Amino acid sequence: MTGPEEDESPVAGGRADPRGDPFLRTRFAVPARPATYLRRERLTRHLDQALTTPLTMVNGAAGAGKTLLVADWAARRGRLPVAWLTADAAGDGPGVFWAYLLRALRTAGVPLSAGIGAPAEASRVGPALLVRLAAELSGRERPVVVVLDEFDRVTAPEIAEQLEFVLRHAGPGLRLVLVTRTEPLLPLHRYRAAGELTEIRGAELAFTPHEAARLLDLHGLRLPPAAVRALVERTRGWAAGLRLCALAAGQSPDPELYLKEFEADRSTIADFLLAEVLKRQEAGTQELLLRVSVLDRFGPGLANAVTGRDDAEAALARLSRENAFVEHLGHGLYRLHPLFAEILRAHLRMRRPGAEPGLHRTAAAWLRRSGALAEALTHGAAAGDWEFTAGALIDDLAIGQFFTGPRSDTTAGLFAAMGRDGTGPAQELVRAAGRLARCDVDGALAHLRRARHDLAEHDGTADRAAARLSCALLEALAARLAGAPDRAEDAARTAEGLWDAVPEQLERHPEIPALLLDHLGSTRLWAGRFEEARAALSTVAECAPGAVTALVREDALARLALIDQLDGWPGRAERRAREALAETERFGLSPSAGAGVDRVVLAAVAVDRDEPGRARALLDASAESHPALRDPVLAACRALTTARLHLARGDPGAALRAVEEEVRADVASPWVQGETALVAAAAHLAGGRARTAAGLLARVPDDQVACAVEAARVQLAAGRAAAAVRLLDRVRPEGRAGPAVTVRAALVRARAADEAGDGAAARRLVGRALAEARRERLRRPFAEAGPWIRPYLRSEAPHRPAAGRPAPCFGPSRREPPPPVVEELSGRERDVLRRLALTMSTEEIAADLYVSVNTVKTHLKSVYRKLSVNRRNEAVRRARELDLL
Known part of the structure; x- marks a missing residue:
């Protein structure tokens, strides 16, 4: 018997198609897989479903890996015959197509009877042949798989x-x-409706980062995960792009650098896409693709604008259906594959030199009319048309995007390329905003002067209201950064007079009034007008939450927390500071975009609670804040808190340096001036310079209760008990300030009573101080008090712990009366204590901390002494009682 290959009867199809041409054997060949082919099990498992459904479609762009995927799968189907047929590029007529399909079946070893027949004409096939073929296939015990490639x-x-x-x-x-x-x-x-279709589409064909890493490894390339992810992002996981990149990178001395910086238009990827995608399109479609390549995302209207045609909608829909590297994003929007867009732009520059800026300018104008400001700014900048771009930003009242919202970095970066040549109020205002965003007040003021001069030359207000309001906002920020509250008040009054002229812009940009009030509140806080500051900042904190106002709300909440902390309410300050931190965190803003004041407040609370390690970490984190919010309030508070931390650690010299280096002697803020004098006085006292310390108290304002109490404490430490008590009697902090102030005031009076020999009054005052301190977990006031307080602390009975967690305890337990911790644990002692609580052995602690066992034992002895305990479990229990763990 002769096999299918030897069957030459005309009825069975012979060795020629209906045109008389010999069959091309290459069209029946299953493509060979290269040595670097990566089998992806997730796709082959999906393709296995082809055996359970009548129809399977593998649909993707050129080079997506469709053919090799199916070829690899087909080669592994040993139990079933697989007939492979690659469609002809010239296009087959029905007769030729079915002749080839019958030949493919026979080549795959599928026995077909001679009765089926063969097409006699190239352009048609008789229905009888189709009926006989279907009937013969339906009678098979096992199915035959027919793969039609390039269908x-x-x-x-x-x-x-x-x-x-x-x-x-x-x-x-x-x-x-x-x-x-x-x-x-x-x-x-x-x-689909019957569940009889298996589909694998382009999104599923795309390589994942893990698969891409394995593919690169097959090419001898091992790259860091970040480099692989960047390559997958740039290629969108496109199989051919990854393989071509891998081949090219393999020839480079630095493959990672090549893949990071390669120019797609100068690579074999360009040849592939130009030949397989662009040149397959008719001339009009090629022109459309070249022109829309300057766009990121686009709809038919924008595409029509940049191409000058009116049928872009149909053309884009067709290109998307044909997987011509035009992706439909939904809602009528499209985008090009990034590599394809990059190559098209290079091709556009070659075929249409100088056309790119004009296309960007056309797109910018269309987008601005459509209300898409962000995209309009991007294209205006790409066109180099800074008059248009700056004008669009200012007229829309979007100047706040330099300082807040998810686009602040993008906006600042966009205008960084703007030169100094252009004039006009809009460009000067944008330059001023850029300077202020970098905290360059002097440079910003020069641009603001020119902007005011240009605006003064225009008659009327309504037509330039957005520019005037933008100018007032920037002047308020400049006043804030310079610590000039009067100038901020003037700017705020000017802005309020312009609200009614720009209602639509204000509705789109709620960050503008929020920023203005935040600047105003901060300058009032700097001036020591706490209640006025609270009013302005509370309005900001209560505004509707959103990504564009998140940073402003955080800053306002943080400064309200600072006022609470300055007034002596650490618990309230802590809660508000945490609320401030949560504001930016919930909108996904990075820590470097934060206000910074919230962390300084938490650090100050940590100092009062005798948690120096936590305070140091928070102070370090507060340095990462938005440059435009690094105003004198933040700088002074960081310096003062840092200085108090140094005092708590027993380093008065570092405390003095902290305030002298960061806070100017002629500072205009009364409370900062007073707090600085108090820190300096405390540092001089610790150094034994009582006269110098007392001389600094003249700079402490009496109207600030917290400052007055601190001054009384310094007076007492300098040996002036009567003067200290008179000062407390005059300011009467009880009822005017929070526990952090009143506890210290009570301890000043207690020490004065102790020195006067009135032990009963001293004991009563210490007891009152302890009761208040427990609620706020305040420890630092007792550590600062000195040795005189120990007998009074020992005599105090403990309070019952609150439900749910042990209460901080400054008195002894009922079973054993150890005194409270007055001497602070060092950072390393705390490290050892934390590991002790994890039941680590001495050897394990030494290994974990990279120190010797003897060093750990020394630290343990010190911990036991300071906690007044003798054993490990007692140390851990005592530490938990004192909230040290």
Whole structure:
């Protein structure tokens, strides 16, 4: 018997197609996989479903890896015959197509009877042949798999109808797999509805970072995960792009650098995409693709604007359907594959030199009319048209985007390329905003003067209201950064007079009034007008939450927390500071975009609670704040808190340096001046310079209760008990300030009573101080008090712990009366204590801290002494009672 290959009868099809041409054996060959082919099990498992559904479609762009995926899968189907047919580029007529398909079946070893016949004409096929073929396939015990590769080349509708007829009537005897760039003309909706269609599309074909790393490894390239992710992002996981990049990178002395910096238009990727995608399109579509390449995302209206045509909608929909590297994003928006766009832009510059700026300018104008300001600014900047771009920003009242919101970095970066040549109020205001965003007050003021001069030359207010309001906002910020409250008040009054002229812009930009009030509140806080500051900042804190106002709300809440902390309410300050931190965190803003004051407040609370390690970490984190919010309030508070931390650690010299280096002697803020004098006085006292310390008290304002109490404490430490008590009697902090102030005031009076020999009064005052301190977990006031307080602390009975957690305890337990911790644990002692609580052995602690066992034992002895305990478990229990763990 002769096999299929030897069958030359005309009825069976012979060795020639209906045109008389010999069959091309390459069209029946399953493509070979290269040595670097990566088998992706997730796709082959999905493709296995092709054996359970009549129809399978693998649909993706050129180079997506469709053919190799199906070829690899087909080569592993040893139990079933797989007939492979690659469609002809020239396009087959129905007769030629079916002649080739019958030949493919026989080549795969599928026995077909001679009674099926063969097409006699190239352009048609008789229905009898299709009926006989379907009937013969339906009688098979095991199905035959037919793979039609490059099926998008089959353009004759009748072939799709005939194929669907055979597929439907062949039943379980045929499994059809279509490999295509476009959706075939078959009634896919019926197969989907019946659950009889297996689909693998472009998104699933895209390589994941893990798969890309394995593919690069097959090419001998091992890259860091970040480099692989960047390559996958740039190629969108496109298989051909990854393989071509890997081949090119393999020839480079530095593959990682090559893949990071390669120019797509100068690579083999460009040749592939130009040949396989661009040149397959007719001339008008090629021109459309070249022109829209300057756009990131675009709809038909914008595409029509930059191309000068009116049929972009149909063209874009067709290109998307054909997987021509035009992706439909939904809602009528499209985008090009990033590599394709990059290559098209290079091709545009070559074919249409100088056209790119004009296309950007056209896009910018269209987008501005459509209300898409962000995209309009991007294209205006790309066109180099700074008059248009700055004007659009200012007229829309979007100047606040330099300082707050998710686009602040983008906006600042966009205008960084603007030169100094352009004039006019809009460009001067933008330059001023850029300077202020970098905390350059002097440079900003020069631009603001020129902007005011230009605006003064225009008659009327309404037509330039947005520019005048932007100018007032920037002047308020400049006043804030310079610590000039009067100038900030003037700017605020000017701005308020312009609100009614720009209602639509204000509705779009709620950050503008929020920023203005935040600047105003901060300058009032600097001036020591706490209640006025609270009023302005509370209005900001209560504004509607949103990404554009998150940073401003955080700053306002943080400064309200600072007022609470300065007034002696650490618990309230802590809660508000944490609320401030949560404001930016919930909108995904980075810590470097934060206000910074919230962390300084938490650090100050940590100092009062004798938690120096936590205070240091918070102070370090507060340095990472938005440059435009690094005003004198933040700088002074960081310096003062740092100085108090140094005092708590027993380093008065460092405390003096902290305030002398960061706070000017002629500072205009009364409370900062007073707090600085108190820190300096405390440092001089610790150094034994009582006279110098007392001389500094003249700079302490009496109207600030917290400052007055601190001054009384310094007076007492300098040996002036009567003067200290008189000062407390005059300011009467009780009822005017919070526990952090009143506890210290009570301890000053207690020490004065102790020195006067009135032990009963001293004991009563210490007891009152302890009761208040427990609620706020205040420890530092007792550590500062000195040795005289120890007998009074020992005599105090403990309070019952609150439910849920042990209360901080400054007195002894009922069973054993250890005194409270007055001498602070060092940072390393705390490290040892934390590991002790984890039941680590001495050797394990030494290994974990990279120190010797003897060093750990020394630290343990010190911890036991300071906690007044003798054993490990007692140390841990005592530490928990004192909230040290």
